[in-house]
Amino acid sequence: MLMINILGALLIAVIIYWFWLYKPKQVQSNNNKITIVVNNGVYYPAHIKVAADKKVTLTFNRQDSAPCAETVVFPSLDISKTLAMGENNTVELPALKVGEYAFHCQMQMYKGTLVVS
Amino acid sequence: MSNNKDTVQNFIIEGANCGSCVAKIEKALKSVSGAQRVEMNFADRSVQVEGNASSAELIEAVENIGYKAKPMNSESEQDALDEKAKADNAHYKKLMRNMVLALGVGAPLMLYGLIFDMSVTTNAQRIGWFIVGIVTLVVMAIAGKQFYNGAWQSFKNHTANMDTLIALGTGTAWLYSMVVVIAPSVLPEVARHVYFEASAMIIGLISLGLAFEVKARGRTSEAIKRLIGLQPKTARVVRDNKEQDIAISEVLKNETVRVRPGEKIPVDGEVIEGRSSVDESMLTGEPMPVNKSEGDTIVAGSINKSGTLLFKATHIGSETTLASIINMVKRAQNSKPSIGRLADVISGVFVPTVMIIAVLAGLAWLNFGPEPSIAYAVVAVTTVLIIACPCALGLATPMSIMVGIGKAAESGILIRNGEALQTTSKITTMILDKTGTITEGKPTVTDIINFNGSDKVHVLKLAASLESGSEHPLAQAIVSYAENEDITIEKVSDFNAVTGQGVTGRLNGQTLLFGNEALISQHNISIAEAKEQAEQLASAAKTPMYFAIDTQLQAIIAVADPIKDDSAEAIKRLQKKGIHVVMLTGDNQATAKAVANKVGIKDFIAQVMPDDKASEVTKRQAKGEIVGMTGDGINDAPALAQADVGFAIGTGTDVAIESADITLMRGSLQSLGDAIAVSSATIVNIKQNLFGAFIYNVAGIPIAAGLLYPFFGILLNPVVAGAAMALSSLTVVTNANRLRFFKPSKS
Numbered sequence: 001m002l003m004i005n006i007l008g009a010l011l012i013a014v015i016i017y018w019f020w021l022y023k024p025k026q027v028q029s030n031n032n033k034i035t036i037v038v039n040n041g042v043y044y045p046a047h048i049k050v051a052a053d054k055k056v057t058l059t060f061n062r063q064d065s066a067p068c069a070e071t072v073v074f075p076s077l078d079i080s081k082t083l084a085m086g087e088n089n090t091v092e093l094p095a096l097k098v099g100e101y102a103f104h105c106q107m108q109m110y111k112g113t114l115v116v117s
Numbered sequence: 118m119s120n121n122k123d124t125v126q127n128f129i130i131e132g133a134n135c136g137s138c139v140a141k142i143e144k145a146l147k148s149v150s151g152a153q154r155v156e157m158n159f160a161d162r163s164v165q166v167e168g169n170a171s172s173a174e175l176i177e178a179v180e181n182i183g184y185k186a187k188p189m190n191s192e193s194e195q196d197a198l199d200e201k202a203k204a205d206n207a208h209y210k211k212l213m214r215n216m217v218l219a220l221g222v223g224a225p226l227m228l229y230g231l232i233f234d235m236s237v238t239t240n241a242q243r244i245g246w247f248i249v250g251i252v253t254l255v256v257m258a259i260a261g262k263q264f265y266n267g268a269w270q271s272f273k274n275h276t277a278n279m280d281t282l283i284a285l286g287t288g289t290a291w292l293y294s295m296v297v298v299i300a301p302s303v304l305p306e307v308a309r310h311v312y313f314e315a316s317a318m319i320i321g322l323i324s325l326g327l328a329f330e331v332k333a334r335g336r337t338s339e340a341i342k343r344l345i346g347l348q349p350k351t352a353r354v355v356r357d358n359k360e361q362d363i364a365i366s367e368v369l370k371n372e373t374v375r376v377r378p379g380e381k382i383p384v385d386g387e388v389i390e391g392r393s394s395v396d397e398s399m400l401t402g403e404p405m406p407v408n409k410s411e412g413d414t415i416v417a418g419s420i421n422k423s424g425t426l427l428f429k430a431t432h433i434g435s436e437t438t439l440a441s442i443i444n445m446v447k448r449a450q451n452s453k454p455s456i457g458r459l460a461d462v463i464s465g466v467f468v469p470t471v472m473i474i475a476v477l478a479g480l481a482w483l484n485f486g487p488e489p490s491i492a493y494a495v496v497a498v499t500t501v502l503i504i505a506c507p508c509a510l511g512l513a514t515p516m517s518i519m520v521g522i523g524k525a526a527e528s529g530i531l532i533r534n535g536e537a538l539q540t541t542s543k544i545t546t547m548i549l550d551k552t553g554t555i556t557e558g559k560p561t562v563t564d565i566i567n568f569n570g571s572d573k574v575h576v577l578k579l580a581a582s583l584e585s586g587s588e589h590p591l592a593q594a595i596v597s598y599a600e601n602e603d604i605t606i607e608k609v610s611d612f613n614a615v616t617g618q619g620v621t622g623r624l625n626g627q628t629l630l631f632g633n634e635a636l637i638s639q640h641n642i643s644i645a646e647a648k649e650q651a652e653q654l655a656s657a658a659k660t661p662m663y664f665a666i667d668t669q670l671q672a673i674i675a676v677a678d679p680i681k682d683d684s685a686e687a688i689k690r691l692q693k694k695g696i697h698v699v700m701l702t703g704d705n706q707a708t709a710k711a712v713a714n715k716v717g718i719k720d721f722i723a724q725v726m727p728d729d730k731a732s733e734v735t736k737r738q739a740k741g742e743i744v745g746m747t748g749d750g751i752n753d754a755p756a757l758a759q760a761d762v763g764f765a766i767g768t769g770t771d772v773a774i775e776s777a778d779i780t781l782m783r784g785s786l787q788s789l790g791d792a793i794a795v796s797s798a799t800i801v802n803i804k805q806n807l808f809g810a811f812i813y814n815v816a817g818i819p820i821a822a823g824l825l826y827p828f829f830g831i832l833l834n835p836v837v838a839g840a841a842m843a844l845s846s847l848t849v850v851t852n853a854n855r856l857r858f859f860k861p862s863k864s
Contacts, residue, residue, distance in 0.1 A: 012473050
């Protein structure tokens with residue numbers, strides 16, 4: 001029984017580490033432009049580095065028919081876009097200040113971050 | 118759309134296989150007149166052209182050098198909608214197919230379990246259940262493919278979502294059952310029970326819920342679909358003296374367009390020829406058709422009722438009023454009011470939290486549960502994972518906003534974003550500008566009182582002749598009144614406008630004077646006999662003006678800005694809701710008082726300079742009031758911006774859409790009450806959704822974990838949890854859809 005309890009505690013630790021503590025790999029954008037594929041419940045890449053004080057162009061290629069995938073929201077920028085299925089959907093963002101900007105679908109199932117530096 | 122300046126057009130190039138093609142294609146495109154910047158992306162074979170070149174010419178240029186080009190994302194909104202409906206439909210069918218497959222296996226199994234026992238004791242049973250287990254696995258892999266795929270992908274990306282929960286829940290149930298079948302000896306005898314039916318049923322029920330949700334979601338965007346549907350696909354233009362039907366995107370600015378009776382107006386324009394009544398109700402919510410003739414503006418999406426109109430296109434493509442309405446509504450529908458923020462935070466950490474709770478629940482059963490504790494633990498873990506649905510929480514706000522803002526747009530109320538909607542439902546003080554808001558904003562002649570034996574028609578003729586030189590709105594009221602009476606206006610010599618007093622001039626050797634008391638008394642003309650009547654007029658919200666010839670008073674002509682028919686009723690409606698209504702005006706005290714009395718406003722401030730309106734708003738805000746300000750959107754811009762919610766009120770489609778938090782396309786003040794009613798109803802709907810989602814998750818999880826078991830012996834069946842998960846987000850979407858039937862009551 002002790003073993004099982006220790007295993008359970010370990011499992012909880014793994015969950016906490018994997019979903020909350022882990023710092024995801026960031027992908028560098030090319031000249032502040034990048035294509036993000038929306039498929040299988042995720043944005044790929046989801047963590048994107050962009051340069052500050054320069055317009056950002058994100059192209060969302062939606063391959064996922066789940067209704068959650070339909071809208072991408074940038075809450076702190078008050079920008080949102082409905083993504084057409086099977087197409088490239090371009091979102092233009094204004095020049096951003098240094099910081100992290102989250103984006104996600106309406107239900108926060110799909111999540112991503114723009115890391116502006 | 119393809120022809121206005123600074124347009125960006127995108128094409129997909131076919132047949133370009135080498136890097137060197139890029140330069141060739143770019144060169145060909147640049148040679149097309151109007152193309153300013155051309156940039157080709159070889160990686161995805163797309164090319165972007167800036168400038169006002171026609172798309173047909175660009176495609177031709179590419180074809181001339183041996184490649185093919187087809188426009189990308191250039192389809193009309195209507196086409197995009199059709200495509201989305203098609204995609205939704207395909208998705209719906211797929212989900213229904215998955216549901217049939219999963220329930221087809223799950224339901225008989227469940228029935229069997231209810232009648233017989235699903236325990237594994239004999240070897241024959243083991244073989245039988247092993248086959249069932251494999252069949253279940255195949256069904257899960259086919260019908261639940263998207264869930265497992267999604268779960269794996271998001272796991273790799275260190276995120277977790279609904280798929281994760283479904284995959285873990287159904288996976289746990291299946292794995293445990295398979296252990297029972299393959300290695301029963303590791304488990305106590307009483308725990309040798311299989312749960313294959315749960316895995317299949319859960320997949321089936323959730324697919325069913327998602328399928329219904331896809332349908333219901335389609336309905337939430339009905340309002341925007343209706344708006345998009347207002348735009349016709351073709352327009353009839355006059356080119357080279359010939360009329361031809363062309364695609365709407367090909368219409369050029371300043372081109373002459375013809376609309377026949379019963380047709381929709383394709384682009385915004387100015388009438389050059391013809392008379393007709395035009396129904397703008399889909400855009401403005403104003404039920405009465407508007408008469409249009411030469412010089413009037415017409416907007417895309419309205420319906421030409423009676424006559425044929427020839428007009429000049431002034432705004433095309435994305436510049437039309439309809440396009441900006443669609444744009445604004447779309448943007449607003451995707452924005453969120455702060456009321457949904459907590460739900461966002463929770464749904465952001467929801468799934469890992471639920472996973473931890475599931476582990477804890479499993480441990481609790483194993484440690485303290487009755488025998489067979491392992492079986493109980495598996496049921497509890499599966500049920501906790503399945504019952505919790507972050508979707509309901511995440512959907513609660515956006516679905517209601519979508520429907521509410523769309524609903525408002527249908528009645529000509531354009532709400533900028535979710536925050537404006539939320540604040541509108543909380544307004545405690547409403548400040549109204551007088552001119553153009555409570556009143557029509559167009560002064561008209563109300564009374565003519567003659568003196569010294571003068572004749573009404575004669576007086577009017579002279580007064581109108583004199584005033585025809587003046588730009589003043591009061592002067593225009595007199596001129597148009599005379600025109601309506603078919604009085605011919607003559608030319609006046611020595612015209613002189615005295616600022617703040619009136620005008621003078623000469624006609625047929627006589628000196629004409631028209632203005633206020635100051636002007637008349639300066640010329641030593643007696644008005645003693647008229648004074649009392651003038652004061653009476655003033656106290657009835659009218660502006661009396663004196664007309665004199667040479668040295669003798671001839672008449673008082675009174676002009677007033679009539680109060681809109683339903684202003685008083687609309688204001689009463691606001692007051693009934695407990696909103697304190699205030700009127701501001703630049704007019705004099707007497708007029709202000711008279712208007713305020715007529716419409717039932719006790720709190721009014723006269724002679725307010727435009728700049729002081731904003732500080733009046735600030736003053737009220739400082740007292741803790743949540744202030745709405747209603748004005749015409751142009752003169753009142755600073756006050757509208759200062760207010761918690763600025764309402765720009767316009768007549769029909771003239772109003773500047775971008776100028777305020779809420780734009781009221783219909784001139785009536787009733788829209789104000791409607792806007793507040795729609796906002797309140799939407800916020801109530803959001804609260805219901807959030808409450809439902811919270812209760813469901815907050816109460817559902819402990820019950821699923823087995824908290825009720827020690828007291829009542831209740832432990833939820835995983836299948837019930839699956840049904841609940843399917844129902845929860847469906848409930849939210851359906852509740853939001855109820856808003857579609859909302860009708861603001863007039864009282």
